[in-house]
Amino acid sequence: MPLTRKAYRAAILHSIADPAEVGIEASYEYFEDGLLVVDNGQISAIGHASELLPTLPADIDITHYQDALITPGFIDTHIHLPQTGMVGAYGEQLLDWLNTYTFPCESQFADKAHADEVADIFIKELLRNGTTTALVFGSVHPQSVNSFFEAAEQLDLRMIAGKVMMDRNAPDYLTDTAESSYVESKALIERWHGKGRLHYAVTPRFAPTSTPEQLTLAGQLLSEYPDLYMQTHISENLKEIEWVKELFPERKGYLDVYDHYQLLGERSVFAHGVHLCDDECARLAETGSAIAFCPTSNFFLGSGLFNLPMAEKHKLNVGIGTDVGGGTSFSLLQTLNEAYKVVQLQGARLSPFKSLYLATLGGARALRLEDKIGTLLPGTDADFLVLDYNATPLLSYRLKQANNIAETLFVLMTLGDDRTVLQTYAAGALVHQR
Template identity: 70%
Template sequence: MNHPTQAYRAAILHSLDDPNVVGVEQSYEYFADGVLLVEAGRVVKVGAAAELLPSLGDVPLVEFPNALITPGFIDTHIHYPQTGMIASYGEQLLDWLNTYTFPTERQFADPQHAQAVAEFFIKELLRNGTTTALVFASVHKQSVDAFFAEAAKWDLRMIAGKVLMDRNAPDYLTDTPESGYTQSKELIERWHGKGRLHYAVTPRFAPTSSPEQLRLAGQLFNEYNDLYMHTHLSENRDEIAWVKSLFPERKGYLDVYDHYQLIGQRAVFAHAVHLSDEECQRLAETGSAVAFCPTSNLFLGSGLFDLHKMEQQGVRVGLGTDVGAGTSFNQLQSLNEAYKVMQLQGQKLDPFKSLYLATLGGAKALYLDDKIGNFTRGKEADFVVLDYHATPLLKYRLQQASSLAEKLFALIMLGDDRVIQQTFAAGRLVHQRD
């Protein structure tokens, strides 16, 4: 796509590195009055308005008063077929799957239904400022086609895959080891690397795949150099016990995936709430990542994710909404709940660490930080405009803020979809509020 040169003026904030590694003050760059220059869908320059404005010449300038520009949010775990069952009452993980998830996903055998939900889902992501997501489809090949076709229309950097599930699920939702492998390979050939799209080998979780299906999934994951692997890990204690009963020969839950070569760079494990030190070490040494899904973990009563432990072990961590167990598409809401999860463990979540998790940290978890996650020169221009005056309470609270950290923290605690004024993907406007 051809994108004209364009400049955007507002307060601008982006992460440069992990605050826990380099220190808070070195972890970000902020311009109270800044300009972001974009050309052909990529960042050319970011800096103070006083320095950049005189050099713009006839480049069109869009100004956003009372607003903050940040990189687009990155969601490292979400289920698009579960959009219609978000906020379903009363169950923990395994009963929730049987009561709500499986009947809802059955509908995705219908290509028209899949297309309609994919369209709504992607618009909802963009409406909430999310420009990249790692996405579960359903077991149906047509669900993946529908998602990628819709993402391609918007020129989005998205990752998705067909669910692999050949046991311990309703007959109407199961494939076979051979059909799962063959259909996944067809989808890889059709979509992987097309535009800004990537494919993820996607076993739902160990209990719903036979050893043979996991073996073929691992084979497929290693047939291509840059595929993703996306699954669930240690979300719920009953789930962990179930895995142990199904795979008694393995040391633990992670070792099941490790045994079948479903681990390594671009392997992303959702939840990881109940991990041993040994499992954390194995994730770190293989370059695997985990997705922290606070709204989902609280909603299903799964437990409290130990971010501090993951950081100590050197595990890559991204932020996930996990819709439909998660209760919001909005990553500000995810960070709101993440702060509370940390508080319940006697830990703090610095607002600049929050920004990092939702942007550059997610990009690093997905091995996409050479393309997205901040505003360094040459990065793809995925960004969001956050409205400081989105609600009367937010406007009033920010007037009391005496520092950038206080302002950012209040924005995270009080922000939701109403804050997202505009969303841009590859330099193109893809959502405008109202």
């Protein structure tokens, strides 16, 4: 296979550490006139154009962007494929919203043709918004996951997904059994996990919709395949937390349910965590588990405000999630806009560099993939974006007033959306062009 080497010239910015741990200045690298060199789908060099250009062959293909910023691809640590068709559904909080909108919408995924159609729309939306890796809930139907992975494999995307396990407290047309969920999940794992850049996540929807038998088998799958992911929901809504107490009176609390069934671990991602206490944050951190912070969804469903400073205090891994369809946008730029407000409402501040970290390296660390994605360091996958400073008239005008990269980044996160993403690259291939 011939060596394919390309270079991309623009302003370049990426996170290299968590600002909460090393301070803002040491947390990122910025090249005002930068060069990114890609060899066979991986990054081989990053630096100042003036320093790198003399080291490259004269005939190398260089794409030069004006008024643009290259960043790592965004990482969405919590999103639902089957809810694409009901995003922006009016007027309910979590439990009523599930029954009124979500379950009927998810029932359509019994049909493989429908699953194929939505998987195509869903992946195009991710890429249009600059999301190159996502941790995805399917529906209870195995075909939802097959459709998603088939579409992702064609583009060589790094994606993680799983079939929902749900054997109680849901409509009959949408439940599996403890045994069938185990058998179907195992077949999907054997088919997809580790194939190309695809990974499988064991996916009990949340504690109220799984029997103890099903949660036991979810834990068994994790012990049988040590590098699997686990994704579920936790402490999103106060009524949900009360419900968990009623269903599992023998457990200390919501997290303890999952802990008891051995679902905590280095590749376990719990969505929301809005109402976690200090002890639960400490236990999540101790087990290497992560939280997906979903500000847009938490606002939209009236769930509450995630306590990011508390998570930082416990050195808990946190990624950002759009949580479509509870969240109302596939755009992680828009999601970071909401995250800023969540932190503001708690009397704290979210720096644009911490936001960049959450959407890139923080998400990669939550997924234990920081050696492959989340930065632009040599040796990582060439998953990156080109953000256009002139995407809209207002953005263009506002960025002309920006005095430094911090201000530029913050404006991109407040005024930016899918229109800001000029191009998305995955494994060095152009997978979206605005």
